[in-house]
Amino acid sequence: MSEKYEIRLNIYALTWRLPIIFWQLIFFVGPVLFMVAMSFFLVKNYRMNEAFEFVNWSRMMTRGFFWDSYWYTLGIATLSTFCAMCVAFPAAFALAFRTAESTRRWAIFLLIIPFFTSYLVRTFSWFVILSENGVVNAVLGYVGLGPFKMLNTDFGTLVGYMTLTLPLVVILQTVTMANIDKSLIEAARNLGCSPLRTIWQVIIPLSKTGLIIAAIFCFILSFGDFVAPFYLGGSQEPTLPILILDTTKSGQQWPRAAVVAIMMMVTLFVIAFTGIALAYRKGKGSK
Amino acid sequence: MKQSQTLNFILGIYVVMIFAFVFAPIIFSMVFSFNSQRFPTIPLGEFSTEWYEKVLADPDIWKAARNSLIVSFSTALIATFLGFCTAYSDFRYNFRFKGPYLALILLPPTIPLIIMALAMLAWLSKIGMSGQLYSIIIAHSVLTAPFAMAVIRLRLNQMDPDLESAAWNLGGSEWKTMRYVIVPFCKPAIFSSLFLTAAVSFDEFAVSWFVSGLNSTLPVVVLEIVQGNIDPQVNAIGTFVFLTSMTLVVLAQLFFASRQIKGMQS
Amino acid sequence: MSKPLVIFDKVQKHFGSFVAVKGLDFEIHQGEFLAIMGPSGCGKTTTLRMLAGLEAPSVGEIRLNGRVMNDVAPHERDTPLVWQSLALFPFLTARENVEFGLKMRGVSKAERKQRAIKWLDKMGILEFENRHISTLSGGQRQRVALARSLVMEPQILLLDEPLSALDAHLVIRMQAVLTDLQRELGITFVYVTHSQSEAFAMADRVIIMGKGEIGQIGTPKEIYRAPANRFVAEFVGRNNILAGKVKSIDGRSAQITTPSGIFTVPTNEVQLLEGHKASFVISADLMHIATEEPSGTNKAFCKLISEEFVGSMVTLFLEDAQGHEFKVQMQERELSKFDLHSGDEIWLSWDVQSAHVLNES
Secondary structure, eight states, rough: OOOHHHHHHHHHHHHHHHHHHHHHHHIIIIHHHHHHTTTOOOOTTTTTEEESSSHHHHHHHOHHHHHHHHHHHHHHHHHHHHHHHHHHHHHHHHHHHHHHHHHHHHHHHHHHHHGGHHHHHHHHHHHHHSSSSSSHHHHHTTTTTTOOOOTSSSSHHHHHHHHHHHHOOOHHHHHHTSSSHHHHHHHHHHHTHHHHOOOOOOOOOOOHEEEEEEEEHHHHHHHHOHHHHHHHITTSSHHHHHHHHHHHTTTHHHHHHHHHHHHHHHHHHHHHHHHHHHHHHHTTOOO | HHHHHHHHHHOOOOOOOHHHHHHHHHHHHHHHHTTSSOOOOOOOOOOOOOHHHHHOOOOOHHHHHHHHHHHHHHHHHHHHHHHHHHHHHHHHHOOTHHHHHHHHHHHHSSHHHHHHHHHHHHHHHHTTTOSSSSHHHHHHHHHHHHHHHHHHHHHHHHOOOOHHHHHHHHOOOHHHHHEEEEEEHHHHHHHHHHHHHHHHHHHHHEEEEHTTTOOOHHHHHHHHHHOOOOOOOHHHHHHHHHHHHHHHHHHHHHHHHHHHHHHHHO | OOOEEEEEEEEEEEETHHHHHHHHEEEETTEEEEEEEEEETHHHHHHHHHHHSSOSSEEEEEEEEEEETTTGGGGGSOOOOTTOOOOOOOBBBBBHHHHHHHHHHHHHHHHHHHHHHHHHHHHTOOGTTTTTTTGGHHHHHHHHHHHHHTTTTOOOEEEESSTTTTTTTHHHHHHHHHHHHHHHOOOOOOESSSSSSHHHHHHSSSEEEETEEEEEOHHHHHHHHHHBBHHHHHHHEEEEEEEEEEEEEEEEEEEEEEEEEEEEEEEEEEEOOSSSSEEEEEEGGGGGEESSSSSSSSSEEEEEEEEETTEEEEEEEEEEHHHHHHEEEEEEEHHHHTTOOOEEEEEEOGGGGGGGGOOOO
């Protein structure tokens, strides 16, 4: 091919390839790397000075409140993931195996709607519903129960997390299980596997990859959310995102917020990679 | 057989309960927005449009709504452009470092918004671009470009790989082929992507809150109101935001559906 | 022969370490219908794509009208291609598809429309001009694809297995459409196919390709009756191949010893040497059968293994005492005189002149 033509082809190819590289380098890689650098900066008189000191790290790592918050966040995000996976499973099972294709598509469409409604407004709605005199306690009052304190408890936080994650988890579980080869399940039933054993020994191993991915997403969303623990959990025990929020917004201590953010990212990467490695590990029953 | 029917019935009830949980906050928010009580509960108070009147009378909210529209519209254009370029590059070319290249666009949604918010705030302040409306647009484009890329990439998957060569063969240069073949082919996906990214941007509050400075968008106003006290104005705004987002999503779905029907026929 | 329109001059095409085309050296004449045929992976489509500029030759030159084409971009050539997948634009109507090339070339709107309509009419699909591609049948789409290429009024039309997606009865119809068009327009058609029946039915000349090389170039009859080598003979099929050693050469004929017997063959152009290996073919339709032992040297006594009917033609598969397979092709009504059943034994024979010695190289 002639040189001129080849140059023209290369210009064409690069026109499409380069925009995203530039954009993401400046506005994605830049911010993330800068945040890492910022964790070594110093703050004096409410002003940030570029430096390379470990003082933010040593301060945060030695503070009890940071580790309290860290383990609490890890714990409640894990609990949230566990709850969401368990609560979603029977519904996903029903949608995957007991409903017609068209019903399933409608169900998934309905479950997408919440993603396009304001999560804030939904949380606010729960705040009103779960309050001391709210709808739930009013209804329970008619049958002589309560009132229960639901706001400003871990229960409130979990309700918030579920609001955020449950639709996604149900969708992912449903899609995964709907893709299982039905004949394998029938074969297991034919061989005398009880329904429960079939779920445990056939369906779950076959949908392992999808289930783990659903759990990872659920964990990432819960771990990073500040709205539910703040408004519904009352930030009794501040989670890491609330810590970032407070340090950034009120204290002007951006470098310390960066330390918290980096700790969160490292934790998420470790969990996500472990999960993915588990999900794609070749072994008994895996795809 | 009978046992299985009972089981199906129980599962059915369970699914309905899950949907009830998912939709309860949305529906209650709408109901409360027309309710006169400041602390809504059961039994409901009188029907009232008080909160809507309040919202409509508030110039700050009008300004925020305007900001939101500008942000989501601009974000949609930029994210869709970036998504299209990337999807086309991925579809058309094999090159070194393609893995990192794709990771570059696909990674942002896996990072919690609060972290993105902090990183964006710090970086944009550093380069003197924070506190403006365009700061939100930049951040939202990073967050939503992956969705645009996914939608357009799926569409390109349906394209006959000979189509591009056929256009060259008939005398179209690469650029003309892009203009007259690739873009028309992707048109439904491009519209889906515009509506989808606009909807995601319209709802995002964490990053907007951090980088917007004084240029609040609607979700940021909601966040600020909610922080203060219980104010059912939030329900009114929420209902408005919901209707806007849903309109966008339904439009995106319509384009998606029409493209699927066409895809099935061809 | 008329003057050459296209010349392939020692063309090679490499994809990394894989050599798709090993060395093409041939000419395409003005106004001929040339078929390039071969098994899949033989490099026939690559050859066509090089002609269209979609692949660049790694070695050698391709000349069109005397002009070296290696450096010419695909969109600057006038070599429209009819694609195996048709590659019609699904978002355009039939007429817009036909107009596409003209639009790219900057032809005015009015002229575009007029020319597109002329060609749609010529292809008998004018009534569908405003229909979208997805609503047309396979045969109609085929015609749109042809019109889209021919509206460019090229000197040469490239066709890449265009009929492979059609039903058998449509293939026959489209073959007639294509040959008529080619005769009428007088332009060169280069037709790539793996189907022998398509190539032999339509082409003036056929190129048989195998493993990136040309096995033989010739008229369908030449290739069928006188395959140049074993690869072509086997690819064309429906013939009997016998291999052995040259026993003696006697002027214009020779004796060849094979496991199945000693046979006499004409020497033709092939150089035979006494004591050397040699093989020859006889087309299946030039074999005779008889119940009595025929006179002459070229005969074999065989057992009938099976029969295969295609229309009124029958192919008999037989085996001699040494287990060598023979094929005989004949009219069904001719066969019925014999009342044969599988397992029956019968004599085969052929004329000396029916045999064709293969080039061993």
